[in-house]
Structure formats: structure tokens, C-alpha cells
Amino acid sequence: MSIPYLAQREDQQQLEWIAGSTFSVLLDAEATDGRLTVGRFDVSKGEAPPFHMHKKEDEVFLLISGSALVWVGDEEHELREGGIVFLPRGIPHGYRITSEKADLLLMATPAGLEKMFRHAGRDLREPRPEGFEISMELLAEAAELSGNVVLGPPR
Numbered sequence: 001m002s003i004p005y006l007a008q009r010e011d012q013q014q015l016e017w018i019a020g021s022t023f024s025v026l027l028d029a030e031a032t033d034g035r036l037t038v039g040r041f042d043v044s045k046g047e048a049p050p051f052h053m054h055k056k057e058d059e060v061f062l063l064i065s066g067s068a069l070v071w072v073g074d075e076e077h078e079l080r081e082g083g084i085v086f087l088p089r090g091i092p093h094g095y096r097i098t099s100e101k102a103d104l105l106l107m108a109t110p111a112g113l114e115k116m117f118r119h120a121g122r123d124l125r126e127p128r129p130e131g132f133e134i135s136m137e138l139l140a141e142a143a144e145l146s147g148n149v150v151l152g153p154p155r
Contacts, residue, residue, distance in 0.1 A: 005031040015121030018134055019047045023121060029111035037113045041104040048096035048154035050139055056147040057108040059087040061095070066102025070095045071155050094155050116146040 005027065017023040021043040027036055037057070041047075043066075051071065061070075061084065068079045071094045072087065079085060079095070087093050097104075106113075120134050120142035140150040 007031070013118075014124040015117055016124060016128070016132070016134075017041070017043075017117065017121050018049060018139075019044065021047050022124070023117050025114050025117065027111075028114040032111050034111050035109060037106075037108040037111045039106045039114065039117065041102070041106065043097050043102050043104060045097055045100050047102075049094060050136065050143075050150045050154055051092060051094040051152040052143060053092045053149045053151055054087070054089045054108070054113070054147070055149065056089060057110060057113050058089050059113075060107040061085045061087070062105040062107075064103040064105055066097060066099035066104070068095045068097050068099075068102060068104075069155075092151050096155060112146055113148075116142040116148060119145055 007026070013025040015023045015025070021041055024040045024042075025037075026040055027038040029037065061079070063079050063081055063083050065081050067081065070077045070079050070085055072085075073092055077085075120138045122128065122132055136150070136153070143150050
């Protein structure tokens, strides 16, 4: 049996993301026939996306290393190294990294969430444009393009 898709680390797209973090696209819609997006964040303390909601995808976060606060609706939870969170579509959520560094694996099904990261993020293989910034406006635009909703600022 052959492997339907294989990409070594050097073949995976890496994007500059919020607050200078990196998001690596490990599996996208093209690689999984639309079934699954898998990505990996390399983030620093304080990194936090806007409070948001996915309309199309169910999402899973696995905190490989580090610690974070996770908000689901009005509830706040601590996520420690090795912890995992399942977020069904339609559930407002956000997180904030509380450790100096964190390694976070993201899985979303069906695929397509990578469009948001690619729209707002910057491919690290390309030169960095002067003044590059991922603004709240750009994040909201990228979220809308991929069927997500920004509900408010980071928590």
C-alpha cells in the first residue's frame, strides 16, 4: 500500500502569524481531499488570536509543550502540556499562551481552515514586506473568507 500524502518538514509551508509566531501547514485540503487540515504553531508568551467561531469546521488543539488559557464561551480553562481541547463548530472560543514558548498542534475537519492562515499570514519563503503586520481587519477578512467569524479582540 502506498501513502496517499507525505511531506517532510522542509516541504511544509511555514507562515508568519500573529505576534511573530509561526504556523506550519502540515496537511491541507489538497493533501487530504478536503477532509482535514493539520497545522502546527510555534508561539511565544502572550500570543492570542481574536475571540472567534468556526461555522464549518470542528477543531482540536493539542498542546505539545507549554501552557495556555482557553476560553469557550464565557468559561476560562487552563490547558497544560499534553492537554487537548475539542471545539465543535459554532462554539465561540479563543486562547492565550501563558508559557514562554508553546508548541500547539491544530486539527480541523473538514479541511479549509488553512485558507485563513494563508490569506493573512506571510509565507516565510518570500521576502518580508516592509511594515508587514497582521491587523485585526486582515484577520477578520481572512476569517470571513474561510467561513469563520471574529467575535471580538483577543482575551
